[in-house]
Amino acid sequence: MTAADLGTLAAEIAREAGDLARRRRSEGVALAATKSTISDIVTEADREVEQLIRERLKAERPEDGFLGEETGAERGSSGRTWVVDPIDGTVNYAYGMPGYSVSIAVVEGEPDPDRWRSIAGAVCAPALGELFTAVRDEGAWLDGKRLVVTTETPAGALLGTGFGYDPSTHDGDLATVRRAMTIARDVRRMGSAAIDLAYLAAGRLDGFFERGLKPWDFAAGVLLVEEAGGVVTRLHPAAARPMLVAGGPDVHRRLCELLADDGR
Numbered sequence: 001m002t003a004a005d006l007g008t009l010a011a012e013i014a015r016e017a018g019d020l021a022r023r024r025r026s027e028g029v030a031l032a033a034t035k036s037t038i039s040d041i042v043t044e045a046d047r048e049v050e051q052l053i054r055e056r057l058k059a060e061r062p063e064d065g066f067l068g069e070e071t072g073a074e075r076g077s078s079g080r081t082w083v084v085d086p087i088d089g090t091v092n093y094a095y096g097m098p099g100y101s102v103s104i105a106v107v108e109g110e111p112d113p114d115r116w117r118s119i120a121g122a123v124c125a126p127a128l129g130e131l132f133t134a135v136r137d138e139g140a141w142l143d144g145k146r147l148v149v150t151t152e153t154p155a156g157a158l159l160g161t162g163f164g165y166d167p168s169t170h171d172g173d174l175a176t177v178r179r180a181m182t183i184a185r186d187v188r189r190m191g192s193a194a195i196d197l198a199y200l201a202a203g204r205l206d207g208f209f210e211r212g213l214k215p216w217d218f219a220a221g222v223l224l225v226e227e228a229g230g231v232v233t234r235l236h237p238a239a240a241r242p243m244l245v246a247g248g249p250d251v252h253r254r255l256c257e258l259l260a261d262d263g264r
Contacts, residue, residue, distance in 0.1 A: 007138075018124035158205050
């Protein structure tokens with residue numbers, strides 16, 4: 001398969017998985033477990049959606065590896081890995097808020113965000129009716145429209161961010177927001193990093209920063225931003241909670257300067 005073919009497959013499966021997630025939400029949500037903390041929940045739908053994605057990819061790309069939030073890692077023989085978040089924004093999903101998404105990316109090389117090269121990705125926000133797609137060197141797209149990040153922020157940057165589930169990290173996260181606010185017009189905290197990054201690619205946000213994201217949270221979104229002309233950096237990648245910083249070139253630079261020594 002070409003990169004474009006892989007992008008088409010990612011988009012098809014993301015849309016199918018998003019349809020399943022939306023149907024299950026309309027039927028009612030059953031909480032399955034908590035993960036890192038009591039507020040870090042997983043629903044039965046998370047598991048079912050990831051299983052659908054895994055089975056579809058196994059049928060289409062049996063030689064590829066898989067890295068999923070709910071079912072972990074499985075190495076393949078092709079040198080490519082699919083990085084999947086079945087429902088990014090599970091708390092929104094559980095509460096009936098539309099800000100959740102399915103994120104699927106295919107990468108080549110080691111299944112490590114500091115070593116892989118993204119090939120294609122898709123972020124489907126089924127309750128919002130949007131499917132964002134990107135293919136390496138072929139751009140980022142929404143409904144046939146090519147996406148471009150914002151490059152001028154004369155009134156200050158509209159920034160997106162998020163917070164970790166562990167209450168012990170909240171003070172540090174709030175201190176980070178205070179630093180970033182010096183260049184901000186305002187801040188949005190929507191609850192799905194994949195949607196935040198898709199919105200950044202679409203020019204709906206000017207910049208984004210968040211500490212402690214997992215690879216499946218940002219694998220597809222980072223490619224969307226880069227293919228829309230933005231820049232993404234993981235600050236302090238060896239830290240327990242690396243900081244992801246993204247934006248148009250100028251906002252990205254200014255955020256990195258503000259947050260460079262924020263290595264908590």
